Every structure is written in structure tokens, then in C-alpha cells.
């Protein structure tokens with residue numbers, strides 16, 4: 547949906563910020579750009595809404611070159627959240643959220659309803675906060691307003707440039723969770739810049755790791771961990787706070803080899819030994835089969851951490867956990883998968899697990 551082809555950027559002073567950038571962000575994808583400071587993340591992002599023009603190459607949105615769009619329409623259809631909390635200080639929260647919808651000439655009534663909806667969505671009580679000024683909110687609350695302001699006029703694309711890096715770890719984690727939930731609900735295309743590998747891995751459907759103006763590896767979090775392209779990628783992955791914070795869907799079995807349907811269970815003798823997850827006709831999780839018995843056992847959300855998975859394993863006797871996403875059974879994770887993964891993440895040089 548956002549297609550970069552051979553994009554190069556040389557700034558006026560001769561700085562070569564980007565060299566031969568190629569990628570295609572898919573519709574509804576959360577695409578993270580990560581890499582060390584100065585590698586070209588912000589330059590890449592600002593090209594999408596034409597705050598910066600490429601020196602060479604083409605950028606398409608919905609298969610149309612971006613300079614063929616009316617620039618105002620282009621920008622109104624792209625929400626933008628900056629690192630520094632950039633609310634207008636003299637305006638109330640509702641006025642801040644209303645800026646783009648008003649430019650798009652939304653009706654008062656629709657807008658008012660939208661503001662309630664958005665504030666509710668990120669846990670800000672509209673009654674209480676609508677009329678406040680930004681300075682009367684905490685940093686975390688202000689950045690939430692920054693996020694919903696970007697969503698207000700229902701843009702197709704949302705750009706976020708290190709939106710949470712100025713926040714304390716708790717607000718940050720809460721907002722990461724909000725963004726992940728939001729993404730599942732609203733299915734927007736989001737390009738998210740960060741220099742924090744934990745954040746990139748937790749949020750991204752795909753992660754684009756950059757270095758010195760080039761893409762080093764563009765892949766799923768799972769492949770970055772399991773098949774790093776080179777030592778730079780390995781080192782960057784190693785920066786994470788702890789492998790225990792990895793999301794379960796990064797290492798779960800995606801082949802569905804442990805998943806069967808109710809009719810398999812009724813008709814087949816294969817399920818007498820071992821443990822399997824059952825899926826009903828709606829694709830929802832419907833219990834485990836363990837050693838030939840059907841049992842009730844908990845499932846885990848795809849974005850939960852390995853730590854949480856281990857906590858559940860400790861409380862129940864079964865060797866696999868079904869993984870669900872938006873009520874759909876999408877895979878299974880085993881005790882053994884987690885053990886092998888953690889072992890692979892042990893820092894070789896000192897033999898000490900980085901927990």
C-alpha cells in the first residue's frame with residue numbers, strides 16, 4: 547500500500563541519508579522502522595507525507611505516486627504522531643482533537659460523538675478531560691491525546707515517530723498495549739519508528755532494521771530472532787531487555803500441526819496420544835485433547851509474553867498452550883519451544899541468562 551522503490555535522499559549539505567530503499571507496507575500492517583540514531587528512520591517517515599522529498603526513486607500510496615495527490619488531502623489522510631508531545635498548549639483537549647476533522651469540514655455532531663469515542667478508546671473520561679488544557683494532563687495522557695488526534699479524521703495511514711520515547715516505562719508499556727489493541731480493532735496501516743528493539747518486536751507485524759541509510763533486514767519478529775541476516779542484526783536483537791518479554795506469537799508453532807477440528811476428534815483415532823488444541827467451526831479455541839481425553843485448559847493471547855506463558859504452564863499439567871488472536875485459534879506454543887528459545891538467547895560469552 548505504501549511502496550518505496552529505489553528511494554535515495556541526499557540533503558543539501560551532501561549528507562546521504564538514504565540509499566536504495568525498497569519496501570512495501572501492506573494494508574492494515576503495523577510496520578516498524580528501527581535502527582541506530584541517524585540511520586534514516588525519520589527521513590523515511592517524513593517522505594510518506596511529503597515533509598521531505600526524495601532525491602531519487604518513487605513512492606506510491608495505493609499504487610499512485612504521492613506527488614499526484616493534492617498535498618492537503620494527502621496529509622489529512624495520514625495521521626502523524628511526533629516524539630515530542632506536540633499538542634497546542636492554549637487549546638483544550640477537544641479542540642486539539644478537532645483540528646483535522648474541522649479542516650475536513652466534519653459536522654459538529656459527528657465530531658462530538660467521535661471525540662467521545664476516541665477518548666473512551668484510550669481510557670480518558672470525556673466528561674472529565676474534554677475541556678482541560680494539555681498542561682492539566684500527565685505526560686502519558688497527553689501522548690494518548692496525541693495518538694487519538696492522529697486518528698480523529700479517520701486517516702488510512704498513521705505515522706508514529708518514536709511516540710513513546712519521552713514517557714516513563716509504565717505509561718510506555720500501557721500505550722504500546724493500547725496501540726496493539728487499537729491496531730487489531732481499527733486495522734489501520736501504521737508505520738512506527740522506534741530505536742527500542744523490545745518495542746519494535748512487541749508491536750511490529752514486520753520490522754525493518756536500518757543502518758546508515760540502508761535496510762539491513764526486513765522481516766517478521768520471528769525471523770529476525772531465528773534467522774538474523776548478519777551480526778549487526780544479532781547484536782541489535784541482543785539489545786532487548788530480556789527474552790522473557792518476547793511475545794508468544796514470535797516463537798509459537800504457526801504450522802498448526804497441533805490443531806485439529808471437532809470432526810477430526812469425533813472421527814479419528816490419531817488423537818489418543820499426545821496433546822492437541824481443538825478448534826470449532828468458527829475458528830475459535832474449543833479445548834485441549836490430552837492423552838485421548840477432552841479437557842478444559844486455558845489459552846493465551848498472541849501478544850502475551852513468554853513470562854506469562856510460563857506462569858500459565860506452572861499452573862496446569864498440559865505441555866502445550868493454545869494461542870489466540872481476536873478470538874481465533876492461530877497456533878500453539880509448547881513448554882519445550884520456550885525452553886529451546888531461551889537457551890538460544892543465552893549470552894554465549896558468559897553463559898549467564900539475560901533475564
Ligand SMILES: Nc1ncnc2c1ncn2[C@@H]1O[C@H](COP(=O)(O)OP(=O)(O)O)[C@@H](O)[C@H]1O
Pocket residue numbers: 557558559561562563581582583584585586587588589590
Ligand atoms: N535537514 C537535514 N540536513 C542535513 N542532514 C540531515 C537533515 N536531516 C537529517 N539529516 C541527516 O540525515 C541522516 C538521517 O537522519 P534521520 O532520518 O533523522 O535519522 P534517524 O531518524 O534514524 O535518527 C543523519 O545523518 C542526519 O544527521
Ligand SMILES: [Mg+2]
Pocket residue numbers: 587588589
Ligand atoms: Mg528520528
